[in-house]
Amino acid sequence: MRSLFWRILATLWLALAIVAGLSILLGRALNQDAWILSRHPALQGLAEQLVQRYETQGPGDTQSYLERFRHRARIDVQILNDTGHPVVEGTFPPRAAAFEARHPNKRRLPWRRLTEEYTSPTSNESYLLIYRIPYPELDAWHRGSLLWPISALVIALVVLTLFSLALTLSITRPLNRLRRAVHDLGQTAYQQDSLSRLARRRDELGVLAGDFNRMGQRLQGLIGSQRQLLRDVSHELRSPLARLRVALALAERATPEQRDRLWPRLSQECDRLEALISEILALARLDAEPGARQPIQLRPLLDELVDDAKLLDPEQVLRVECESGVQLDGWRDMLERALDNLLRNALRFNSPGQPIEIAAYQEADRLLIRVRDHGPGVASEHLTRLGEPFYRAPNQAAAGHGLGLAIARRAAERHGGTLKLENRPDGGFAATLELPLSPEF
Numbered sequence: 001m002r003s004l005f006w007r008i009l010a011t012l013w014l015a016l017a018i019v020a021g022l023s024i025l026l027g028r029a030l031n032q033d034a035w036i037l038s039r040h041p042a043l044q045g046l047a048e049q050l051v052q053r054y055e056t057q058g059p060g061d062t063q064s065y066l067e068r069f070r071h072r073a074r075i076d077v078q079i080l081n082d083t084g085h086p087v088v089e090g091t092f093p094p095r096a097a098a099f100e101a102r103h104p105n106k107r108r109l110p111w112r113r114l115t116e117e118y119t120s121p122t123s124n125e126s127y128l129l130i131y132r133i134p135y136p137e138l139d140a141w142h143r144g145s146l147l148w149p150i151s152a153l154v155i156a157l158v159v160l161t162l163f164s165l166a167l168t169l170s171i172t173r174p175l176n177r178l179r180r181a182v183h184d185l186g187q188t189a190y191q192q193d194s195l196s197r198l199a200r201r202r203d204e205l206g207v208l209a210g211d212f213n214r215m216g217q218r219l220q221g222l223i224g225s226q227r228q229l230l231r232d233v234s235h236e237l238r239s240p241l242a243r244l245r246v247a248l249a250l251a252e253r254a255t256p257e258q259r260d261r262l263w264p265r266l267s268q269e270c271d272r273l274e275a276l277i278s279e280i281l282a283l284a285r286l287d288a289e290p291g292a293r294q295p296i297q298l299r300p301l302l303d304e305l306v307d308d309a310k311l312l313d314p315e316q317v318l319r320v321e322c323e324s325g326v327q328l329d330g331w332r333d334m335l336e337r338a339l340d341n342l343l344r345n346a347l348r349f350n351s352p353g354q355p356i357e358i359a360a361y362q363e364a365d366r367l368l369i370r371v372r373d374h375g376p377g378v379a380s381e382h383l384t385r386l387g388e389p390f391y392r393a394p395n396q397a398a399a400g401h402g403l404g405l406a407i408a409r410r411a412a413e414r415h416g417g418t419l420k421l422e423n424r425p426d427g428g429f430a431a432t433l434e435l436p437l438s439p440e441f
Contacts, residue, residue, distance in 0.1 A: 341404035349375035
């Protein structure tokens with residue numbers, strides 16, 4: 001498997017090195033004469049100096065200077081005016097022009113010919129300076145002059161290499177962390193804070209790490225809740241199955257009269273087992289994809305639930321406070337099951353002669369549906385655990401499996417809301433569904 005690190009590093013390094021090298025080579029190839037004129041130490045400022053000397057001290061002094069310059073720098077110089085005539089004799093050999101005429105190929109000449117134009121700022125006269133540099137002298141200068149470009153190129157390549165290395169590491173190291181996190185998640189050994197440092201980055205990788213961290217926490221929570229649910233389901237199913245097994249064993253050895261008394265018990269245990277399985281399936285269906293949201297008219301839904309509750313316990317008094325136009329986008333079956341479980345809990349624990357209050361109202365951008373009874377309430381230390389599957393507060397004599405509030409809480413979460421459980425200061429217990437009116441799809 002080819003490493004992404006080396007591919008990114010090699011691509012960046014080669015691209016930057018090729019661009020840098022081609023820039024230098026192209027500049028030298030296209031501007032060779034200009035490059036020599038600007039870089040050769042003996043030619044820098046020579047045109048200005050010679051023209052100034054010629055105009056101030058005359059041709060004789062300029063000629064003497066050119067001869068000394070030729071002896072020192074080994075470069076011949078000739079100065080022409082704008083008509084093409086020499087203004088000084090110069091240091092060219094007498095037969096240099098005729099020799100150049102016989103050899104039109106410049107590379108076959110024993111010297112390199114360069115020209116430079118210069119306009120005097122004082123007299124506004126234009127001059128053409130011709131330089132003849134012998135190739136041995138030029139090659140010797142080239143060998144020395146290449147030290148700086150090569151050194152600059154080496155330094156540039158080192159800097160580019162370090163830059164490419166830093167850029168590559170900034171990409172591949174977070175990817176390696178993500179890969180390890182994916183591996184740990186697959187092995188169910190994911191640590192929730194393993195990507196917290198990477199998630200603080202303010203770039204796409206930081207956003208990805210943050211999303212992955214939340215996904216990992218969510219998956220771990222789901223896996224943990226599923227494992228706990230399986231343990232709780234096995235525990236809850238074991239009790240009615242054990243009672244059924246004992247009742248069947250007794251029925252096998254019982255007389256016909258005794259069997260007639262055991263059949264109602266067996267039927268009751270089967271009903272309990274069926275109710276428990278039904279609630280477990282209802283809780284499991286809440287995790288499935290429910291489909292598209294639909295508008296829900298809240299007042300008709302509450303009226304239907306109140307009618308059903310009165311059939312269960314006609315002596316209870318139920319009061320509903322809800323405007324007729326209140327509407328919510330969601331899943332009717334899910335919300336109906338949640339409210340039905342809250343109402344059943346209220347019916348189970350409400351004090352005789354006290355009303356059960358159902359109120360639905362808007363608060364900012366949220367819809368609150370509160371079901372309140374006037375029962376004994378729940379001890380404060382148990383409030384935080386209410387809503388967990390199969391959890392029941394101690395000292396409860398009423399029948400139940402501890403799944404009603406869990407179903408209501410899961411339904412609220414699927415709607416993007418929460419279930420709030422509290423003891424009322426003036427007595428009783430209240431369960432409130434807080435649901436957003438404008439959910440984010």
